[in-house]
Amino acid sequence: SFGKIIATARYLPEKIVTNDDLAEWLDTSDEWIQSRTGIKQRHIAEAENTSDMCSQVAKKLVDHTTIDPLSLDFIIVATMSPDYTSPSVACQVQGQIGATQAMAFDVTAACAGFVYALATAENFIRGGMRRGIVIGGEKTSKLLDWHDRSSAVLFGDGAAGVLLEATEEPSIIKQMLRADGKQSQALTAGYHANKNIFHEEAETSPALTMDGRGIWNFALNDVTKSLKEFVGEESVDYYLLHQANKRIIEKIARKMSEPLEKFPMNLMNYGNTSAASIPILLDELVETKQLSLNGKQKIVLTGYGGGLAWGNLLIQL
Numbered sequence: 508s509f510g511k512i513i514a515t516a517r518y519l520p521e522k523i524v525t526n527d528d529l530a531e532w533l534d535t536s537d538e539w540i541q542s543r544t545g546i547k548q549r550h551i552a553e554a555e556n557t558s559d560m561c562s563q564v565a566k567k568l569v570d571h572t573t574i575d576p577l578s579l580d581f582i583i584v585a586t587m588s589p590d591y592t593s594p595s596v597a598c599q600v601q602g603q604i605g606a607t608q609a610m611a612f613d614v615t616a617a618c619a620g621f622v623y624a625l626a627t628a629e630n631f632i633r634g635g636m637r638r639g640i641v642i643g644g645e646k647t648s649k650l651l652d653w654h655d656r657s658s659a660v661l662f663g664d665g666a667a668g669v670l671l672e673a674t675e676e677p678s679i680i681k682q683m684l685r686a687d688g689k690q691s692q693a694l695t696a697g698y699h700a701n702k703n704i705f706h707e708e709a710e711t712s713p714a715l716t717m718d719g720r721g722i723w724n725f726a727l728n729d730v731t732k733s734l735k736e737f738v739g740e741e742s743v744d745y746y747l748l749h750q751a752n753k754r755i756i757e758k759i760a761r762k763m764s765e766p767l768e769k770f771p772m773n774l775m776n777y778g779n780t781s782a783a784s785i786p787i788l789l790d791e792l793v794e795t796k797q798l799s800l801n802g803k804q805k806i807v808l809t810g811y812g813g814g815l816a817w818g819n820l821l822i823q824l
């Protein structure tokens with residue numbers, strides 16, 4: 508069997524923080540942020556943690572499809588901002604929705620996480636599993652240095668995901684997963700103090716660090732080159748790229764010699780939601796009926812970011 512996306516759902520925390528809000532304590536401006544990133548606002552979770560947002564997504568997927576949670580074989584959550592290292596967010600979600608027959612684990616691949624997780628789920632279905640949930644969820648706001656204007660303005664919180672079911676026709680027809688660990692320091696977050704009773708290491712800040720230039724070049728070179736090879740002569744209706752930066756997406760569209768209309772963007776409303784960015788965009792496109800889950804349209808999902816990791820999926824919806 509093959510996996511088919513049966514339903515999509517998203518959850519954004521209520522609080523909206525605008526560029527002007529950030530300018531109240533950061534030396535930045537709405538003009539700078541919008542012109543350089545395309546971002547106008549972002550949602551920031553307050554009391555809710557990553558597992559709470561992911562559980563909301565799982566609840567929506569179960570409620571909208573009226574499936575029995577006990578019929579779920581797997582729950583996979585892609586996140587770089589888990590509540591804990593143990594238990595996984597996926598296990599927390601599994602408990603919240605009572606899907607006690609499902610195996611559950613997290614995937615850590617930063618902004619490529621959802622693509623890695625969906626490819627992993629497809630492989631489980633090809634291996635015999637029948638139904639599962641794949642979620643990308645982030646609360647990067649708890650990892651940021653909120654006084655570093657170069658990174659604090661870029662990120663937002665949120666979660667979104669899909670319900671995947673076994674069918675006879677292939678839908679996720681091609682996958683490519685890549686990594687370049689030599690550039691692992693280009694985006695770091697959540698470093699755990701490396702100390703125990705026997706060894707003390709100089710304290711390193713756990714705050715997110717980003718080599719913007721390094722990731723920018725990686726996106727325009729490695730990611731774009733892979734995307735060109737991956738797509739080949741396929742005719743693609745929509746490219747759902749990780750929503751990191753408006754100018755990057757425009758440059759990739761040009762390098763692909765494809766019209767910008769094929770590269771929908773919602774980063775202006777959410778900022779960079781890391782592993783949640785692609786499923787949030789997918790759910791919005793389904794909601795506005797630009798995409799329908801009836802097997803006609805061909806889309807490509809492209810995640811790229813910390814690791815460095817990146818990946819492409821070609822899906823006939």
Ligand SMILES: O=C(O)C1CCN(c2ccc(-c3cc(CO)ccc3Cl)cn2)CC1
Binds near residue numbers: 779
């Ligand atoms: O000065 C400027 O114009 C700055 C230059 C640096 N910028 C960047 C650089 C890299 C990213 C980025 C981040 C991730 C992590 O999810 C993944 C993919 C990308 Cl391409 C986002 N913004 C912001 C505007």
